[in-house]
Amino acid sequence: MTVVESCAERLIELLSVPGSKSFAISGGSSPKPLFALLARSAVDWREVRLYWVDERCVPADDDQSNYRMAREHLIEPADIPASNVHRVQTELPPEQAAEAYARQLPDRLDVIHLGMGSDAHTASLFPGDRLIEDRTRRTAATYVEKFKQWRVTLCPRVILEAGNVVVFAPGGDKADALQHVRHGEIDPLRYPAQIARLRDRVDWFTG
Ligand code: 6PG
Numbered sequence: 001m002t003v004v005e006s007c008a009e010r011l012i013e014l015l016s017v018p019g020s021k022s023f024a025i026s027g028g029s030s031p032k033p034l035f036a037l038l039a040r041s042a043v044d045w046r047e048v049r050l051y052w053v054d055e056r057c058v059p060a061d062d063d064q065s066n067y068r069m070a071r072e073h074l075i076e077p078a079d080i081p082a083s084n085v086h087r088v089q090t091e092l093p094p095e096q097a098a099e100a101y102a103r104q105l106p107d108r109l110d111v112i113h114l115g116m117g118s119d120a121h122t123a124s125l126f127p128g129d130r131l132i133e134d135r136t137r138r139t140a141a142t143y144v145e146k147f148k149q150w151r152v153t154l155c156p157r158v159i160l161e162a163g164n165v166v167v168f169a170p171g172g173d174k175a176d177a178l179q180h181v182r183h184g185e186i187d188p189l190r191y192p193a194q195i196a197r198l199r200d201r202v203d204w205f206t207g
Pocket residue numbers: 026027028029030031053054055056066114115116117118121122123124
């Protein structure tokens with residue numbers, strides 16, 4: 001079984017428990033084959049309320065939009081009801097979008113899919129971002145210098161409080177960061193994806 005198939009299997013298991021559940025997804029490009037497997041699965045999407053781990057502050061139809069990527073690779077193929085889709089309203093200024101998104105979030109997310117960049121960032125929490133040390137805020141707008149781009153992101157508290165966290169970080173370019181993230185000394189400010197290691201349980205799908 002490939003790493004994407006294994007990750008999909010775990011997410012399908014988590015999303016197939018009876019009743020309504022909330023599911024926050026990450027963006028980028030790695031999730032595309034994962035979303036394709038989820039879309040073809042037997043998950044009853046009428047019971048899944050969809051959220052985002054982070055979003056670029058661009059129009060919803062922009063090719064950099066995480067919402068657009070999910071719409072193309074998951075929402076439309078899986079025919080997820082529009083009423084279940086809770087995107088970040090990037091038509092608002094970043095701070096207002098973050099505040100509005102916090103009001104949409106449930107008290108606790110049931111399932112979170114995290115990605116990880118080759119610099120060990122997760123969500124839109126990049127190395128050195130003081131939000132990494134924040135345990136109060138649930139969402140925030142943050143300017144990512146590396147990309148000269150505003151983002152809205154979940155904050156660590158939401159990741160730590162979630163019912164289940166699955167990290168999907170395939171690809172050779174992440175191998176060095178993964179070594180530090182999974183087995184190195186805990187230093188989330190330097191390796192933000194280590195936030196997941198602060199939980200009692202997290203499922204890692206890497207390699
Ligand atoms: C984003 C993502 C981000 C992503 C990493 C990894 O907005 O870019 O949410 O946190 O998970 O950048 O992206 P890839 O999986 O495409 O390498």
